[in-house]
Amino acid sequence: MGVRGLTTYVNKNQDAFLQQFFLYETNLVIDGNGLCAQLYRSLNCFSAFGGDYDKFASYVRKFFKSIRKCNVSSYVIFDGSYEPRKLRTVFGRLRSKINGASRLDPVTQGCLHIFPLLLRYVFKEILKEFDIPYTICEFEADDEIAAMARHLNCPVLSYDSDFFIYNVMYIPFNTLEHKPMIIEDDGVSKYALECRIYKVEFLTNNFGGLDEELLPLMATLLGNDYVEKKVFRKFFSQLKLPKSRKCNNEQQRSIHGIIKWLQNESIDSAIAKILGRLKNNEKNKVLKIIKHSIDGYKNTRCRSLKYFNISDVDPRLETNFQISETSIIPEDDDDNVSDEENTDTSSDSSDNESCEEFQDPDLITGIPNWFADGVRNHTIPPAYLNLFTHHLHLCSPQAEDYQDEDSFMCVLPILRFAFDILTDFSHENCVYVRRENSSSYKRMFLGKEYSIPRLFDKSFSDLSENELQSYFYNFFNVKLPKLDFDDVRLLPSDFQLFMLAILWWVAHCDVPIANIHSLFICYIMLDVIDEKTGIIRGHKYFSNKYSKKIEEIKVTNNTPLKTNDEELFLNKNKVQYEDSLVAANVLLKHFEIADSIRKKPKSYDVKRMHLFAQFQCCLLQVNSLNDLCGRPIESTKYHKCFNGTFAYNIAMKLDTHSDPGNFIHSYLSGAHTVLKFYKSVCVIFENISKEMCLTTSKYTGKKSRRKKKKKYEVDDPNSFLVQGFESNVTL
Structure with a gap:
């Protein structure tokens, strides 16, 4: 969810609401979606090129190594499907994402936070690599995260203002140092991560013992992903907001004003006063909104315990939180309550629509157990x-x-x-x-x-x-009728779905041959060469470290291996270390943005990026269908096969040559076993393409200068929501 403005309010009052904390020797419940996003924002990646997944994977590894060094046991929980009542918010954000992504280029990528398509999948790949347990919720994860943290009596790591409302120990991600430090604990030196921690009592005590039961109501009034602040427009029109230099905008003043007001209220009296400013026909509807929003913060069930194999020795039931409707909805008519103007100029009718469109969130539980x-x-x-x-x-x-x-x-x-x-x-x-x-x-x-x-x-x-796997193979037999899976199985097991995605891509899109070969080289670099040389991305560092050795290799290893040219060479383990060094020395510079783009950002080729965006869609869908059908083929490790910047640069280089294969053999001269592996991959692709009658296209060149975009007009932008699932809080 997210309470608008609350993170800013707490950050401006850190000394009062956050205390120094050392994270070590404890359990830690992690908001998977939140941590993934914050780690990516912390990393200087090139989003305009579609995702440098290997770089992100290395950064995630480094983070969890620090966590593990401090003897912290992590449990990661991810969001699942959208909740029905949140769909309108989702569509509003989708429009913003589309608008942001349409402006993405090498200049704007630093300020536009557009997450690459496969980012969360890469994050999960590293969790599996570290044997860190994780689960995906059926719907929103916040309630589960809070309930599990209370059960384990441990902190939550996230960057979501909702956790200022849940009664949990909360570590905001932006306060966490990533480098372990040594502290003394009872005379014993231990590694710990310094951070700041929030507890509800820090907030309530700062305001003279404010009842913590009132915090969910405060969050509801301020507006979250399920209810808009304007639903309570009439209440805010009569609330006295403080004039403070610390609260320099209306939302910050609203937060401070609500907290001060709630100091002298109980939950029933506060709700009664809120409803007292509404017409009688609105009161029950708004009360329902308040109750369901508060229930979201009070839920204590935790299904995740089962999937982490943690026994719930003290089973927690749903909260017994009750609001007395008879005591808070007065009988008298309040139609004549003064309606002072507020900054939100929406009419009474829009408030009514907000109420009428509210949907019972209990519908989200109606999914089968399987x-x-x-x-x-x-x-x-x-x-x-x-x-x-x-x-x-x-x-x-x-x-x-x-x-x-x-x-x-x-x-x-x-x-x-x-x-x-x-x-x-x-x-x-x-x-x-x-x-x-x-x-x-x-x-x-x-x-x-x-x-x-x-x-x-x-x-x-x-x-x-077996039946599930039959579905997988039957689908491709129908849609790619001349595909022979026996040819695909000749490839390394972790490359087979990657090749299948390429074949689907070529069959359904106009793909230049240079883009295909750039993906072959990308896979070989990330999955074959990196395994031999170690993951190094600094070209100058690599050159300085291995330049002498590489020169010696070129002198002593100037004749290729004697093998049968028709024999396939697809055993990654037989690729030699020396050849990998030679190839890496040539290829590493392509992990950085090309000088031509740095000097002339308008040379960024968005049409080529569109092709790679199509390929990522193919790669994800082929792998997802494979997972759904019982994984008949080994899943692709995305961080070991695709780096957008690298693939883009190699494709641009190959596009100037009529025969990419011949150029690669010249470009990687001396890396004999690497070239034999590359040639074998090309042979299999060419054989399959010939059997399937696939053809590649001639690249048409860079995009023309962007035309001024006209705003797309939609009569009713939310009219297409599937009936029965639309959220009913008016935006």
Whole structure:
């Protein structure tokens, strides 16, 4: 959720609300979505190039090494599907993301926080690598995170203002030092991470013993993702706000004013006064909004304990929090209460709409157990959660050409097939919300024309592992009819889905040969060469460290290995260390933004980025379908196969050559086993492409100068929400 302005308010009063804390030898419940986002923001990555996933993976590794060094046991919880009552907020944010991503380039990437498509998947890959337990909630995770932290009596690590309201120990991410320090504990030296910690009593004691039960009401009045502040416009019109230099905007003054007002109120008296400023026909509706918003902060159930194998020795039930409706809704008519003007000029009718459109959040629990368990146990891919719960899939704005069609359009058949499997082929349509130009979105119904015939007359939960895997292979047999999986299986197991994604990409998009070869080199660099040389990204550092050795290698290793040219060389373990050093010395400079772009940012080629955005969509959907169908093929490790900056630079270099293969052999001269591996990958791709009659296109060049964009007008931007799932709090 997020209480508007509360983080700023606490940060401005840190000495009162936050205390120094040393994190060590404890459990720690981590907000997975929040930490992933904050780590990415802390890292200087090149978002305009689609995701430097290897760099991000290294940064996440470093963070969790520090956590582990301090003997902290982490439990990570991620958000799941959108809650129905939050969908309007989600769509509002989607428009902002589209607008931001449309302006993304090498100049703006530092100030626009656009998260690459595969970012959270890479984050989870590192959690698996470190054996850090994590789970994905069915819906929002905040309640679960707070309940688990209370159960374990340990802090929460996040950067979400809602945790100032939950009664938990809360460490804001921006206060956490990442480098462990040595402290003395009972005469014993121990590693710890210095940070600041928040407790509810720090806030309540600072305001003369404010009742902590009133904090959820305060958050509701200020507005969160489920209720707009303007619902309480009449209340704020009569609330005396302080005039303070510390509170330099209305929201900050509102926070301070509400806290001061609540000091002298109980929960019932406060709500009674809020409702007393409303018309009689509004009171029950607004009370329902207040109750459900407060319940979100008071929930104590924690399903996550089960999936972390933590026994709940003291089972927690739902809160017994009660509001007496009869005592707080007076009988007298308040229609004539004065209606002073406020900064929010919305009319009474808009307030009524806010009330009338409120939806009971209890509907979110109506999902089958097999689906909930699949989400928690990672057998239902995150990419398909909203597809099942809302029959809806939203676009993920990326670095792409916003004058061209949505990059996700090429994988709609995969999305529809996943929907059919999950819903037992029982629905006519699902909805894909695609971006529309650079400022808005548009619904698109995916009907039966995208479907393929059903293999088994069984529900998803009754399918065996073999039947699920049959679905996977059958789909590609239908959609890519001349594909021979025996050819794909010749490749290293962790490269097979990567190749399958490339084949789908080439079959459904106009792909230049240079882009394909750049992906081959990218995979070889990240998964083969890095394994031999270690992960080094500084070209100057590498050159200084290995220059003499590389010169010696070139002198002593100037003749290629004698092998049969027709024999495939696809064993990564047989690629030699010396050859990897030679190749790395040439390739490492391509991990940085090219000098041509630094000197002339307008040379950034958005059309080429659009192609790589399409490929990332293919890679994610192929892997997600593979996961849904019981993983018949080893999953791709995204951080070991794709770096957007590297792939872009290599593609640009190869595009100036008519034969990319010959150029690579010249460019990596001396790296014999690396070249043999590369050649073998190319041979398999060429053989499959020939059998499938796939063709590559000739690259048409850079984008033309951007035209001034016109604002896309929509009569009713929320009209396409699937009936029964739309959020009902007016924006």
